[in-house]
Amino acid sequence: MVYPGDDPDEAQLVLRLTSQEADTLAEILGAPRIAERFADLTREVPGLSAGQVEVRPGSPFADRPLGDTRPRTRTGASIVAVVRGDDVIASPGPSQPLEAGDILVVIGTHEGIVGVQRIIQG
Known part of the structure; x- marks a missing residue:
């Protein structure tokens, strides 16, 4: 969409993307949606949750x-998945190195x- 400078509430549709095209574009632009997809899944399955755990500097599992x-x-x-900057490593194997x-x-x-979280934080 394009928003004219004189009226930011008025939007003009420029291009329509399929869901798959939008996901691909979002990943190219550095906005991975993998966590959002898992969050959708957890809403569908009672008792299942999705979370994010940061590997902080000093973690016993960094490197x-x-x-x-x-x-x-x-x-x-x-x-x-492991999110490293703008990259997503989906389905990481046991040999995948972790970084702070x-x-x-x-x-x-x-x-x-x-x-x-407790394990990663030591």
Whole structure:
């Protein structure tokens, strides 16, 4: 949409995108929507939650592989993506190295997500 400078409430449609095209464009522009998609999923499944856990500087798991955290074994929650800056690493494997500043997208119960946070923070 384009908004004329003299009337910001008036919008003119310039281009219509499909949902898939909008998602692709959002990812190219550095606005990954993966967390939003998981949030939609958790609204559909009772008892399932989505959360984000930051790997902070000084975390015992910074610069170590994701598998060392053993989140599913220890909490029942799964790390389904790693957001690193504008990049999204979907379905990371156990050898995926974690870095300070990474945001982990976690799916599980509320207690499981809190457990993953405790593990990552040490």
